[in-house]
Amino acid sequence: MMKRLRCLLALALFTTGCAGAAASVRPIDGPSVRQDLSRYRALGLRVIKVDSAVASQQDLDRILARIVTVIQTKQPGRFSEVNGPTAGDAASPVLDATVVMTRYDEGSAFARAMLAGLGQIQIDGKVSLRDRAQDALLGEYEVNKTFAWGGVYGASTTIRDVEEGFAQGVATLILGEDPK
Numbered sequence: 014m015m016k017r018l019r020c021l022l023a024l025a026l027f028t029t030g031c032a033g034a035a036a037s038v039r040p041i042d043g044p045s046v047r048q049d050l051s052r053y054r055a056l057g058l059r060v061i062k063v064d065s066a067v068a069s070q071q072d073l074d075r076i077l078a079r080i081v082t083v084i085q086t087k088q089p090g091r092f093s094e095v096n097g098p099t100a101g102d103a104a105s106p107v108l109d110a111t112v113v114m115t116r117y118d119e120g121s122a123f124a125r126a127m128l129a130g131l132g133q134i135q136i137d138g139k140v141s142l143r144d145r146a147q148d149a150l151l152g153e154y155e156v157n158k159t160f161a162w163g164g165v166y167g168a169s170t171t172i173r174d175v176e177e178g179f180a181q182g183v184a185t186l187i188l189g190e191d192p193k
Contacts, residue, residue, distance in 0.1 A: 015124045036053035036158035036182030041139070044066035048151055053108035056084075056092040058187070059146060061116050064180070075173075079180035080112070080187070088188055107145035112156075114138045119172045120160075131164030134172050136179045140186050156182040 060077040062068050081095055093105060123154035124132025136158045142151040158179040160170055185191075 016160040025110045034158050036136070036179045037046070038156050038182045038186060041155055047187065049084055049106060050151070050187070052106055053144075054093050054096060054105040055107040056095045056187065057107055057109040058096055058112075060114065061108075062114040062117065066114045066117045068114050071116065073077055073114065076112070076114075076176055076180060079176055080183050083135055083177075083180045083184040084187060087105075087184060087190075089134055091188065108151075108187065109143040109145045111141045112138050112181075113141075117172070122168045122171075125161070125163055125170070126168035127163070130161045130165070132161075134160040134170065136172070138179070138183070142186065152186075154186055156186070158182065 025065060058077060058080065060073045060080070062073060083093075084091065114136070116135050118133070118135045119130030120134040125134075138156050140154045140156055142153075145148060156179060158175055160175045161179075162170065
C-alpha cells in the first residue's frame with residue numbers, strides 16, 4: 014500500500030509541468046511573418062476580457078502580472094519600462110500589447126478526478142501587437158491553453174496553475190520569439 018502511494022506521488026511530481034507548459038499560439042488570418050520586435054524598448058501591456066468570459070478584474074490583473082514576470086525572467090532588462098508614462102520616441106519606441114480574454118473556464122475538479130478529458134480548464138485569448146507611434150498593427154494571434162488531465166493530478170490543478178502556461182505563450186509573442 015505504501016509503495017503504491019509513493020508511486021502515485023512520484024507520478025504526480027513528474028507530471029506537474031503540463032499545467033504550466035506554454036500555451037499554443039497561432040496567427041489569426043493565416044500564416045504570419047514573424048517581425049523583429051527587438052527595437053521596442055518600452056511595453057504597454059493590458060489584459061481585458063469579452064463580456065462572456067467569466068474572469069474578475071483580480072484575475073486579469075494577476076494574469077498581467079504573470080506575463081510581466083515571465084518576460085522579465087526570460088529576458089531581464091529587455092524593456093526599460095512596462096506600462097510606464099513613455100510617449101514613445103525613436104530612442105524608446107513602445108510596443109503595445111493587448112490581451113483580450115475570450116474564455117476563462119475553471120472547469121470541474123470533480124469531473125477531472127473522475128476521468129481525464131472531463132471538466133477541462135480552458136484559457137483562450139486574442140493578442141494584438143501594435144507600434145504605438147505609428148498606430149500600426151504588427152500582428153494578431155490566438156493563444157489557447159487547455160488542461161484536461163484526470164485523477165489526483167487533474168483534481169488538484171487549478172486555473173491559477175494553468176495561467177502560467179497562458180502567460181508563457183503571450184510572453185513568447187511579446188518577446189518576438191518563435192512559438193514552438
